[in-house]
Amino acid sequence: MHYNILNPEVFLDHLSIESSNPKRIAQFYSKNMMMDTISISKNEWHCIGSNRLLIFQKGTNKKLSFAAFGCKSQKKLNKIKERVLLNNIEIKKFNSIYLKKGSFSVYDPDKNKIVFGVPLKRKFKKKGYHAPLQHLTLQSLDIKKFINFYNKKLGFVISDRVVDENREITTCFLRSNKQHHTIACFKAKNIGIDHHSYEVGEWNLIRDWCDHISRNGLTLFWGPGRHGPGNNLFVFFEDCDGNKIELSAELELIKNRKYIDWPHESRTLNLWGKSFLRI
């Protein structure tokens, strides 16, 4: 049987993003995403909330420092590690105050650092609305390499693809558990983060989150709408560095189905209205 990573225990656990002003961006997430802030040093700030964790390190705005996937058991982590080594992917030990010993990192073809580890229990005080960190979407010049790495080598499963009139793949959504995607990639003119997303679960919570950020003086730049692939309801707004934040609800849970090829057109990205194609 073809190996895959699929397991309810494998999920996007946390992200580390560079910023020219880590303190300012940490304060942004504390206020708007209802998280506690921890100052590690003047160059590193952490934001922690219920099922969401972000690390901001001094550097270039919007640059991904790393994305950490969590495995609830050491056994599953070992299986992933075995698979990575079988595929001759170089691994490095990864030390983190948030992950148990034995965590490791790999680099994808665009030099994005991807970490796998078993999360440690975390303490936080601030209780905000429900919104677990759920997926990361990247941009790449080469989707084929992205798919080869995440699907063929790491074992993420393709949920849906977007294909243009020349049969070229322009977007790919991959999952590590039942949720439609935990990682995705748009073909684009640049390499890096496209957006990161929180799955709030229910439509009414999108309303509550929007009321909350509105009270803080923020506005949405896209949505509300409904994506074709994943069938989720969404809104998007930007943080103070221009990182794109998605709040999502009703994301498709996949039991067992083959991937669907969606046409590369505006409606695929938003069944309800306007959208913006990356290329």
Ligand SMILES: [Fe+2]
């Ligand atoms: Fe998304």
